[in-house]
Amino acid sequence: MRPIRIATAALTAAALSLPLVVTSATAAPPADQQAAPHSNAKFDRLREAAPKGFYVGTAVAGGGHHLEQDYPDPFTHDRKYRKILGQQFNSVSPENQMKWEFIHPERDTYNFGAADAIVEFAERHRQVVxxxxxxxxxxxxxxLEQGDFSKEELREILREHITTVVGRYAGKIQQWDVANEIFDDQGNLRTRDNIWIRELGPEIIADAFRWAHEADPEARLFFNDYNVESDNAKSDAYYELSQELLAQGVPVHGFSVQAHLSMRYGFPGDLQQNLQRFDDLGLETAVTELDIRMDLPESGVPTAEQQKQQADWYQRVLEACLAVEECNSFTIWGFTDKYSWVPVFFQGEGSATVMTEDFERKPAFYALRSSLKDAKWEQWKESWKRR
Structure with missing residues (x-):
């Protein structure tokens, strides 16, 4: 057994002592969307608008490209950001803080500090992770990528990583993206650029699910990818692989679509049908990384028409998920443009989230809230009929 060093870098005391109950830090909605006078402020929140058993979440900014930006770590240092994070969502996803390069920077070293802080934050704010x-x-x-490892060593490295990370958070993580982006857009396994599949073969995918399940039998284990919102070659590959693994008794529990969408292209109109076919296999489904980017005018400010279209797309993705019985997890990939990954990776595109850099709510925010409230009302009516 190789000795392992675990680093748990402490966050600032001020950042970790934020109150559980917070007030709205966003701009007032248009007059026709404002709550009635004297209404309870909690009903202005996405998490409170959601039907029972439905999780509306966001990525927690940090790590990755954020390290190269001219601002400190958002989760640790931005108090307003953390207030809204705790206020609006009942699910959180570490954006980069649990990825290999961040949480396992050296072979015998784990850096759990940032991930621990997110999990602790979620527990205090009654959120799942x-x-x-x-x-x-x-x-x-x-x-890892440049190491000279035998197949046996590489297999043990992956097994030990999954066992260590999943085991550390056993009982605290609701869903895990076990195998992420394992197919290309033509539906072929990434046998060249995925070190695990290239060196260990496709069978390692099933092993990863088995190891994760052994480390935390309660966690739900997912495939996760982009460009799988529609019924296409890539999503077909996941459908076929899911069937194979389920037939083998591999603990695969879900299939999730990232939904990084661009208004340069068309909306995936068959999203609901695509989610439904995985649901019909007995899998849970989820939307895990939704953002909707657009080409911005020279002013950098989206037009009213662009915001209207964006709101419509956010709403349509949410309603597709709500329409599928076992699609109970809906996550946007960041809620403010202040920390969005989009402008860093897509030149000329931006304004992809539901709030501005100043945390003002966009039409997309209100569209999500409206659909969540409608779904909650329908759920209540169905419950009342069964009495």
């Missing part, structure tokens, strides 16, 4: 991610071709540390 989505773990992201265990087996991926990207954002791996150099020691």
């Amino acid at each position: 989505r773990g992201h991610t265990l087996l991926w071709h990207s954002q791996n540390p150099e020691w």
